[in-house]
Amino acid sequence: MENQNPSDDTTHFGYKTVHTEEKVTKVAEVFHSVASKYDMMNDLMSMGVHRIWKRLTIEKSGVRRGHRVLDLAGGTGDLTAKFSKIVGASGQVVLGDINDSMLKVGRTRLLDKGIVGNVDYVQANAECLPFPDNSFDCITIAFGLRNVTDKDAALASMFRVLKPGGRLLILEFSKPVAPGLSPLYDFYSFNILPVMGKIIANDSDSYRYLAESIRMHPDQETLKDMMTTAGFERCEYSNLTGGIVALHRGFKF
Amino acid sequence: MTQTAKQTSNTLSASNPLLIPLLGAIEAGLNQLFAMDPDSLSSLSRFKGRIIALHISDIEQCLYFFPDTSGVQIINHYEGQADTIISGSLLAFARMAMSSEKEKTQAIFKGDISISGDIALGQHFQALFKQLDIDWEEHLSHITGDVIAHSLGNIARGLLGWGKQTLNTLSMDASEYVQYESKDIASTPELEYFSEQIDRIRSDVDRAEARVNRLLQSQLSTEPHTQPSSKPSI
Numbered sequence: 455m456e457n458q459n460p461s462d463d464t465t466h467f468g469y470k471t472v473h474t475e476e477k478v479t480k481v482a483e484v485f486h487s488v489a490s491k492y493d494m495m496n497d498l499m500s501m502g503v504h505r506i507w508k509r510l511t512i513e514k515s516g517v518r519r520g521h522r523v524l525d526l527a528g529g530t531g532d533l534t535a536k537f538s539k540i541v542g543a544s545g546q547v548v549l550g551d552i553n554d555s556m557l558k559v560g561r562t563r564l565l566d567k568g569i570v571g572n573v574d575y576v577q578a579n580a581e582c583l584p585f586p587d588n589s590f591d592c593i594t595i596a597f598g599l600r601n602v603t604d605k606d607a608a609l610a611s612m613f614r615v616l617k618p619g620g621r622l623l624i625l626e627f628s629k630p631v632a633p634g635l636s637p638l639y640d641f642y643s644f645n646i647l648p649v650m651g652k653i654i655a656n657d658s659d660s661y662r663y664l665a666e667s668i669r670m671h672p673d674q675e676t677l678k679d680m681m682t683t684a685g686f687e688r689c690e691y692s693n694l695t696g697g698i699v700a701l702h703r704g705f706k707f
Numbered sequence: 708m709t710q711t712a713k714q715t716s717n718t719l720s721a722s723n724p725l726l727i728p729l730l731g732a733i734e735a736g737l738n739q740l741f742a743m744d745p746d747s748l749s750s751l752s753r754f755k756g757r758i759i760a761l762h763i764s765d766i767e768q769c770l771y772f773f774p775d776t777s778g779v780q781i782i783n784h785y786e787g788q789a790d791t792i793i794s795g796s797l798l799a800f801a802r803m804a805m806s807s808e809k810e811k812t813q814a815i816f817k818g819d820i821s822i823s824g825d826i827a828l829g830q831h832f833q834a835l836f837k838q839l840d841i842d843w844e845e846h847l848s849h850i851t852g853d854v855i856a857h858s859l860g861n862i863a864r865g866l867l868g869w870g871k872q873t874l875n876t877l878s879m880d881a882s883e884y885v886q887y888e889s890k891d892i893a894s895t896p897e898l899e900y901f902s903e904q905i906d907r908i909r910s911d912v913d914r915a916e917a918r919v920n921r922l923l924q925s926q927l928s929t930e931p932h933t934q935p936s937s938k939p940s941i
Contacts, residue, residue: 509727509782518787519758539773539780542756568777 465603466670474603478552481601484660485553491655492559493530498650499661505532507699510692511594511625512536514703520544521591524615526580527551527598531560531569537594538569548590550578551598580608585615592616596625600671609684616706622686624702629673632696639698643668674700726768730781738778743846750835752776757825759832760789765796772832791824793833 465474472480485492496504511533517523519542525534528549537547549564551557554577561575578584580595580602593612602608612622630636643665651661672680674691677700681689686704693700741748754774761770771789773780795803799819822829843863848856886894893901 505731506728509731513727513782513784516786518785536780539775540782540785 477603482553484601484663485556492556493563495651495654495661498654499647503695507625507694507701508532508536508596510694511596511623511701512540514692514701515592515594515623516621517541517592522589522617523547524583524585524590524593525549526578526583526593526595526612527601528596529556529560529598531564533594533596534560534573535564535567535569538564538573541572543572546572546574548574548576548585550576550580550583552577552579581611582607583611583615587614588617589615590617591620592623593620594623594625597627599624599626599677600667605672606680606684609680609686613685613706618706621703621705622681624677624681626677626700626702627668627671628677628693628697628700630697631674631693635696635698674702677702726783730770730783734779734781737781741778743842747835748776748778751779754828754832754835757791757828758785758787758789759829760785760792761800762792762794763797763800764794765798774832789824791822791826791829791832793820793822793829795820 463474464471465477466472500507515523515537517537517540519540521541522545523537523541525531525537525547528534528551531549534547534549541547549557549560551560557575557577564570564573576584580598581604593616595612599605599608609622616622630639644662647665648658648662651664652658655661671677674693674697678689678691681702681704685706687707689702689704691700691702741751751774755776757774759772759774761772763769768783769785769792771782771785773782796819803820844856844860847859850856851859885891
């Protein structure tokens with residue numbers, strides 16, 4: 455298990471060490487707190503670049519008309535909205551999130567946009583997905599794996615519900631690789647981000663957790679190895695914006 | 708004619724990362740335009756569930772349009788099959804966007820632009836962009852009020868009319884100068900006369916060739932035992 459200490463049953467929550475069961479509750483608290491301002495904060499924090507990262511994910515998904523897609527940790531439904539148009543009436547998109555506040559915000563937002571008919575909503579834990587084996591042509595998890603307590607269990611669960619030939623895409627913060635970017639990024643994450651969180655969402659702690667959890671998340675190569683261990687093949691990744699974010703992709707054959 | 712349109716790109720490398728931000732901007736701009744014209748937006752809903760591919764042949768890029776009731780989504784890489792593919796060079800598309808209906812039809816017949824798959828769908832989709840008619844004054848009035856919006860509208864119309872007239876005059880003056888003053892290029896009637904002359908010479912040569920061939924045939928048929936030593940000169 456990558457980020458869990460089996461001997462004393464603890465894991466990390468940002469830079470803090472907490473009991474494994476406690477992490478789920480604490481992560482839930484973070485997202486209950488930020489759900490209403492989530493989209494606005496995403497735009498502000500990334501200066502709109504998160505839209506390009508998500509577009510790249512769609513481009514590499516290979517999703518086509520009639521496919522079944524699982525958008526895990528789908529939050530406010532950015533990817534689901536786009537997948538819904540691509541899969542059409544003969545396909546299906548399932549927006550899954552462990553947090554009911556995020557799921558409610560996502561559902562309301564998609565309904566307001568008129569995105570109905572081929573979208574279903576499921577409150578689900580990525581570690582034990584409530585779907586039969588070989589159910590989906592594509593699974594995406596964008597900025598969600600970082601918050602999962604047992605990432606290996608989540609990858610194994612995704613592998614199980616993916617159809618043979620299907621692919622998993624993980625869009626997640628990663629380790630900057632561009633020269634000179636790390637100090638700037640650290641300054642931004644630990645000094646500017648919590649202040650923005652305080653001003654906009656009145657919650658600096660959640661955004662401090664965001665910065666810390668990014669540092670504790672496995673880097674590009676480690677995550678790729680974890681995917682291979684879970685059974686995925688042809689695993690590869692692309693660094694986006696100098697490695698601040700990485701898009702991993704693996705196939706089930 | 709309906710046939711299944713073939714996919715034009717099926718490899719991961721076909722997705723161009725540099726194009727992605729641009730696609731986002733184009734998509735947002737188009738959707739903003741559709742949102743400002745309710746008639747076009749309701750027409751767009753007729754295309755829901757259909758996939759239209761725009762293949763730009765000279766840069767080997769394909770844009771896939773997914774229209775629905777709320778606007779249009781554009782992606783660069785799609786592994787499935789589009790319902791229709793509109794194909795042409797960047798220049799041909801630009802020319803088509805700015806030309807009249809007659810010239811658009813000519814572009815299709817000349818082969819500059821080709822439509823494969825569901826041709827009617829491709830043509831209707833093209834027509835949709837032509838019928839975009841935005842009431843800028845109405846949208847502006849929500850911000851400034853009716854009186855200011857109307858005054859600004861009048862100024863804009865005046866400027867637009869003046870701009871069009873100036874552009875027309877400039878274009879006519881420039882063409883007159885290069886045709887009649889500097890005599891760098893031929894005028895349209897001269898060019899048409901020259902083309903007619905060429906056509907006439909081509910027809911005359913064709914007729915002469917047919918006549919000579921007929922004479923040779925008749926000579927061969929009247930003298931079956933004698934072989935001509937060489938072709939007679941014309």
